[in-house]
Amino acid sequence: MPRSRPGLRARRTSTPAPPGLRRGRVLFAGAALAGAAAWIAAACSTPSSGVDGGDLLGVFERDAGAGTAAADGGQPRTAAAQKDAGARAAGSTGAGAAKPPKPPEARPPSEGSCVAEQGQPGRELRKTLGRPPCRGAQVLETRDAEGSPRYACVIAPSGVETRAPLPLLVFFHAEHDNPTAVDKETGLRKLGATWNLTGDPAHAGFIVLAPQGRAFKNPTQGERERGSKTYTPLSPFDAEFTGDGNVDVATVDAFVDQLIEKKLVDRRRIYAVGASYGGHMAATYAMMRADRVAAFATFGSNAPPAPWACPGPPPPAMAIYRACDDMFPCESVERWLRARDAQSAQTSFLRLDEGDRDEPHCALRNRCTAKKGAINHARWPKSREADLLRFFAGHTLAVSADATTSAETAAGRAR
Structure with a gap:
């Protein structure tokens, strides 16, 4: 047959x-x-x-307005970009998102803190953290306004003392980590030795400053509201209080000033990046120091607690997040993207699956278990760090490369 x-x-x-x-x-x-x-x-x-509508949240919730939250600064998407909504980042390796490199955009610095003051100072500490094991890195030390010792790891290319000032990445670790996460979770040490953020072959490399957070005793109401149903971690940094007396902001200022005073930092190229609650602090620091930070990026974070309060758009941002995340669900990140789009803020994003590949939409609720979402949330997207650095390379601050400290900047504002 x-x-x-x-x-x-x-x-x-x-x-x-x-x-x-x-x-x-x-x-x-x-x-x-x-x-x-x-x-x-x-x-x-x-x-x-x-299917219950809640299970589809994030698949159909993302409206056309969110599509403009991209590196093109709020311009409408092209047909190719609409086809691939998983990656909208300058220089992204995602399908339909790759673009030829463009000259960096120089943003005029905003004067003063650009967030509305909210929250309460003086959070109670559970304990004072000791010196972190910064292997192969310099340790900076200072005392904060409450008298506690504070530390930061500094990872810099060899011979940095004899070179022209280099870009600076301020890395805010997640709630379950410390400054050693730069080595444990990321590839930023290796990339910092050779990656060129300036476009000048003579100035390849960048410095990583990783401040250590604090051990707070209790979560704030805001942290409880933003936590998942199963886990409400304590933030390692105080992103809830946005007044002039924010201890963590002042501490990071002190560390950055130490590097500036040594003529190591290109003041036009200071960037903030953070994971999880560290991402909230990266965004908060960038907005409270919009006259110092050129751009910021977050991984596994949604909107920072404090809203933007200055004329004009907030600093450029890149949001990298998982389609399935138990701590900060995909749809909550995309609400933040829509809010930034409404402010005409330059925003890039990468929506990723568990393998760091571009994902076209948020995961269905019944496909995103608590266990899977927790694993995804904690896994830094190491294979997409090139996208992150290309984003930073596209943004500078329109200031003199000759660095000034935060105290000198504040004195200039007072005059």
């Missing part, structure tokens, strides 16, 4: 079918196509009618 099929096909192709039979075949094929189309339409209508 199997051997008879080739012969049957040969006879059919060698002998033209009668006209009536051909017409019958056409009608049969048309009916089959119509039936298939009806079946597909019915299948496509199933999720919206047979």
